[in-house]
Amino acid sequence: MATLKENLLRAVELTESDSPRLDLEVLLCHLLGKSRAWLYTWPEHPLDEAQQANFERLLKRRIAGEPVAHLTGSREFWSLPLKVNRSTLIPRPDTEVLVETVLTLCPQEQLQVLDLGTGTGAIALALASEKPRWQIVAVDRMPAAVALAEENRQQLGFTNVEILQSDWFGALSGRSFDVIVSNPPYIDPKDPHLREGDVRFEPLSALIAEESGLADIRQIAGAARAHLVAGGLLVVEHGWDQGRAVRRIFSECGYRDVETRLDYAGRERITLGRH
Template structure:
């Protein structure tokens, strides 16, 4: 890409699209998002003013980001943010990049949480806080707890909670329930690590740059799910619900774990692509 300062938005996008098309299936979208980030404008500006000539500094910043994207760095890490449930969240290489699949957890949780009375829920392995903060914003009467083992991830989550004015979220550093003393939760939910360490998907796409601790779990990706299901029993109230996101091919194994742990009314719910994505169960002690 040329570094001349007489380039228009359109010419910059054409050159970036050509460069990124070798490594990205969404080359033009990537280029547009990165250019908007450098300009501090939205994508409609690109459509309205294709002949606009950015400053030399903006062009230089854009070209650096395009080169990094061409090397595989996720767009969300380059811009430092990603939209989820119509809100912008800060992200960093310390946390997973929010994905549309996880919106199913939000939909299911909102269907279980009343709008007119308080509840108590916990999001385990909160990462950037997208689940906890979204539910706190959508259900302001709900007391939301959020935990993560990573202090760096919690820093990102706390920042997002502050920026999005989610004052009903409390954060704690904990490996699952190890440091959680609260009990009587109406809802326990998590998007835990569930990928096996030999999964070929780990070598392609954005996951190459995401933290292994948030992706990989021993025992064919099931160890953390099993630990969550076991520990949640002593923290859920009678008739409380457990919701866990998992891999598209783990439905049978996850349902078996829920059965072994004594959950009732176990169901697996499909995401927008039709893949089994979240398993739920009700805790009722014998």
């Protein structure tokens, strides 16, 4: 029977992963229901036959490229454990910059907030965890994503988030907000990276937008003004090379105080403007 230590040496088999050792640790933690600290404390712990067989199955799928989050069914975002599945994007750490930006710019305790394209509910639920008195509406066009976000909301017990199915503002007529946030699809359909890594297993409905990736951002920026209060804030995530184009879209739509914030790697990723 192989020990934890021996199984962790198998990182060499994950030739395509950027983080092979971490992948193995996360899979073993998931399999055993233990923390990473536990793995380090008990390196000589042997897997039993059934555990080893399950580990081999997970490893095979990971070697074939399936995202770790799909194998474990969860991903942490803003320290919240979120369920994930193939209906939407696996939340990315960069999106935490959007959450941080909104929290920094909006110290108020009572606000009406909208999250467009909520996916797992990541942004809406992270904001709800910090601001229990904000009233947050979160929408997605895909029914399976709406169901997933609602499951995450219930699991975390947040009562200040309302999750709806809506094609952008389609189901929100007559409603206005102090803050509108979105991490919309923004990848150019021709981007070769769509054939690499985790994105191969995520739905195109969460990833791509026409007009070199800018069509949804343009649509959101145009329509959001009718749903923002005077002085209200629009904040969107976009690709690292889209900052200038997004600032231009915001300015053309009439937003003021338009600016772009950087992600943890120092790339332009979050653009904001005020009504």
